[in-house]
Amino acid sequence: MNAPLPQDPEYAARCRESFGRQKAMKLIGARLVSVEPGHAEIALPYRDDLTQQKGFVHGGILGMIADTACGYAAFSLMPAGCSLVTVEYKMNILSPGRGSLRARGEVVKAGRTLTVARAEVYAEDGTHVATMQQTLMMLAGKTDHPE
Amino acid sequence: MNAPLPQDPEYAARCRESFGRQKAMKLIGARLVSVEPGHAEIALPYRDDLTQQKGFVHGGILGMIADTACGYAAFSLMPAGCSLVTVEYKMNILSPGRGSLRARGEVVKAGRTLTVARAEVYAEDGTHVATMQQTLMMLAGKTDHPE
Amino acid sequence: MNAPLPQDPEYAARCRESFGRQKAMKLIGARLVSVEPGHAEIALPYRDDLTQQKGFVHGGILGMIADTACGYAAFSLMPAGCSLVTVEYKMNILSPGRGSLRARGEVVKAGRTLTVARAEVYAEDGTHVATMQQTLMMLAGKTDHPE
Amino acid sequence: MNAPLPQDPEYAARCRESFGRQKAMKLIGARLVSVEPGHAEIALPYRDDLTQQKGFVHGGILGMIADTACGYAAFSLMPAGCSLVTVEYKMNILSPGRGSLRARGEVVKAGRTLTVARAEVYAEDGTHVATMQQTLMMLAGKTDHPE
Numbered sequence: 001m002n003a004p005l006p007q008d009p010e011y012a013a014r015c016r017e018s019f020g021r022q023k024a025m026k027l028i029g030a031r032l033v034s035v036e037p038g039h040a041e042i043a044l045p046y047r048d049d050l051t052q053q054k055g056f057v058h059g060g061i062l063g064m065i066a067d068t069a070c071g072y073a074a075f076s077l078m079p080a081g082c083s084l085v086t087v088e089y090k091m092n093i094l095s096p097g098r099g100s101l102r103a104r105g106e107v108v109k110a111g112r113t114l115t116v117a118r119a120e121v122y123a124e125d126g127t128h129v130a131t132m133q134q135t136l137m138m139l140a141g142k143t144d145h146p147e
Numbered sequence: 148m149n150a151p152l153p154q155d156p157e158y159a160a161r162c163r164e165s166f167g168r169q170k171a172m173k174l175i176g177a178r179l180v181s182v183e184p185g186h187a188e189i190a191l192p193y194r195d196d197l198t199q200q201k202g203f204v205h206g207g208i209l210g211m212i213a214d215t216a217c218g219y220a221a222f223s224l225m226p227a228g229c230s231l232v233t234v235e236y237k238m239n240i241l242s243p244g245r246g247s248l249r250a251r252g253e254v255v256k257a258g259r260t261l262t263v264a265r266a267e268v269y270a271e272d273g274t275h276v277a278t279m280q281q282t283l284m285m286l287a288g289k290t291d292h293p294e
Numbered sequence: 295m296n297a298p299l300p301q302d303p304e305y306a307a308r309c310r311e312s313f314g315r316q317k318a319m320k321l322i323g324a325r326l327v328s329v330e331p332g333h334a335e336i337a338l339p340y341r342d343d344l345t346q347q348k349g350f351v352h353g354g355i356l357g358m359i360a361d362t363a364c365g366y367a368a369f370s371l372m373p374a375g376c377s378l379v380t381v382e383y384k385m386n387i388l389s390p391g392r393g394s395l396r397a398r399g400e401v402v403k404a405g406r407t408l409t410v411a412r413a414e415v416y417a418e419d420g421t422h423v424a425t426m427q428q429t430l431m432m433l434a435g436k437t438d439h440p441e
Numbered sequence: 442m443n444a445p446l447p448q449d450p451e452y453a454a455r456c457r458e459s460f461g462r463q464k465a466m467k468l469i470g471a472r473l474v475s476v477e478p479g480h481a482e483i484a485l486p487y488r489d490d491l492t493q494q495k496g497f498v499h500g501g502i503l504g505m506i507a508d509t510a511c512g513y514a515a516f517s518l519m520p521a522g523c524s525l526v527t528v529e530y531k532m533n534i535l536s537p538g539r540g541s542l543r544a545r546g547e548v549v550k551a552g553r554t555l556t557v558a559r560a561e562v563y564a565e566d567g568t569h570v571a572t573m574q575q576t577l578m579m580l581a582g583k584t585d586h587p588e
Contacts, residue, residue, distance in 0.1 A: 012288065014151075015267060015354065016193060019200070021200040022199050023196045023198050023199075024196065024197050024207065024208055025205075026196070027174070028174070034208045036235070049170045049171065049172065050171050051168070051169075051170050051171060052168075052169045052170075052171055053168040053169050053292070054230065054290075054291065054292065055294075058169065058172075059214050059236075060207065060208070060210050060211025060212070060215075061171055063207050063210040063211070063236075064208065067206050067207045067210070083201065085240070086206045087240065087408060087429060088237065088382065088410075088429055089237070090250065090384055090531040090550075090574060091235060091237075092149070092234060092574060092576060093232070093234065093235065094310055094549070094550045094552075104235065108535070108572045110568075114381060114431065116533045116535060118572075128172060128550060129230075131549055135381060135429065144201065146201055147201070178490070183346070204300060221444060234528070237384040237531055239427060240427060241401075255422075255425055256389075256422060258388075261528060263425065272456065275402075275403060278427065280384060280386060281527055284555065299516045305563065313494070315493075316495040316523075317489060317491070317492050317493075317503055317568045318490065318493055318499035319467070321469070321489070321490045342464060343464045343465065343467070344464070344468065345464050345587070346465055347463050347585055348524065348587055349587035350587070351465075352465035352466075352505060353464065353508050353530075354504050354505025354508045355465055355501075356499065357497065357501050357504040357530075358504070359506070361499075361500050361504070371448050379537075381534065382531065382536050383532060384529065384544070385529060385530060385531075386529040387526070387527050387528065389527065390526075409488075412547035438494055439494070439495065440495055441496075
């Protein structure tokens with residue numbers, strides 16, 4: 001989807017503020033690098049404590065950053081004052097996760113209730129590490145903050 | 148799949164030793180509670196730093212424990228001296244993740260090369276939080292340790 | 295999910311009538327064998343014209359009956375006067391589809407808007423052929439008939 | 442993936458001959474419109490007998506053409522004398538299937554054993570109807586014909 005119009009002109013600040021409340025992203029050291037209408041990018045610097053038994057970045061950690069990249073790609077197109085939940089996602093791991101990673105999320109279709117997004121995870125050397133397809137649901141009038 | 152015969156009588160020790168090398172599991176405080184042939188259970192005590200912007204356990208963290216529960220359910224049926232990689236997984240989030248969680252992995256079909264597994268994530272109050280379907284591939288003769 | 299209460303006492307007649315309007319099911323010779331609250335079963339007698347290049351039942355045909363079994367399992371729990379659409383599904387093929395097949399759909403979680411269901415496809419000799427995980431969305435006040 | 446080199450110079454004839462043996466494709470009236478290295482396109486002219494209860498093309502039929510488009514995109518890159526099986530696929534339905542359809546399959550990653558592919562289904566008016574992510578496995582030395 002190319003450059004859809006955001007419904008909320010303050011979308012970028014809203015996404016960054018929401019990301020800042022994600023303690024799990026802080027735990028793994030992930031940063032929201034950029035957010036544009038329908039797009040978001042997350043950077044994950046390599047850390048030894050993110051790995052699985054063979055020394056690669058854990059597949060679930062790949063899922064965390066891909067999930068979050070999809071989520072903010074979708075959230076950027078939502079109106080202010082709503083909340084977004086992940087309905088489901090499916091991820092293929094294409095290569096072992098080595099070193100620092102980037103997850104690029106993109107909206108495939110923004111519907112009234114449901115949004116479908118996709119994320120690609122790349123390593124610094126350009127290796128395509130994982131690809132995710134995700135469904136999200138907008139909860140109109142529900143706050144993005146803890147209740 | 149009910150009580151398939153393990154190929155490796157030392158399967159439980161092998162799974163526990165492998166899980167012990169997963170630094171990402173240590174990071175989030177997950178424990179391998181039990182491992183039986185074709186089954187594995189992971190416990191994740193609640194911690195504030197595992198949450199997303201609304202205060203629920205992050206969907207990616209749900210994925211991490213479900214992924215790992217599937218992985219050791221499958222690994223328990225593998226012969227000694229092999230390695231197992233996650234090919235892909237798909238997870239539906241059924242309810243927000245509140246409090247401490249358990250992920251129960253189970254092998255649906257153990258093939259020669261590919262294994263299909265499933266995991267259910269439950270909260271302490273019995274709420275069904277998530278369900279995952281996963282594909283894994285055995286790498287014969289490849290070590291489960293860092294190369 | 296065990297024996298949830300149907301909202302519509304006429305659920306079975308409503309499901310059978312809806313299935314009867316599925317021309318694609320007639321094309322492949324599929325029958326709705328049974329429908330109970332949260333459960334539905336589809337039978338697909340073997341036919342040579344349902345096969346792929348190797349002589350097995352086409353993977354997409356497996357998907358058709360699994361998709362439809364999930365759909366009527368979910369539709370049985372819906373109120374009268376609504377419509378249901380498939381949001382997404384994910385299917386693993388566990389064994390080649392040989393001979394006549396059965397798809398058994400079951401609701402995993404019936405939410406207000408979204409329902410998650412699962413289907414298992416079996417061959418006559420008991421072989422587990424495929425397993426599907428699916429998300430459906432209820433469209434309240436939308437007819438199940440052509441508009 | 443852009444223009445990978447085919448291992449088999451006769452890939453197009455091999456794919457077309459294999460598609461021609463798919464009786465299920467003939468049943469629904471699907472045609473293999475084009476096959477290039479890592480890409481395949483299937484056309485499905487509209488027919489009333491392909492529809493579900495609301496008059497749209499059945500979601501399982503969308504799955505059939507997307508599955509097959511992924512399959513021949515992958516098969517085009519395989520060596521002669523092998524066989525390819527679908528391990529699993531996941532499809533999101535983005536819009537109801539109206540009228541004649543096209544499914545475009547593309548290889549995302551061609552591995553030694555496993556290939557990951559994607560397909561997009563479009564209607565004639567350009568509507569994006571469905572998107573699929575799929576995993577396939579090569580069976581070296583196994584024929585693509587009935588055994």
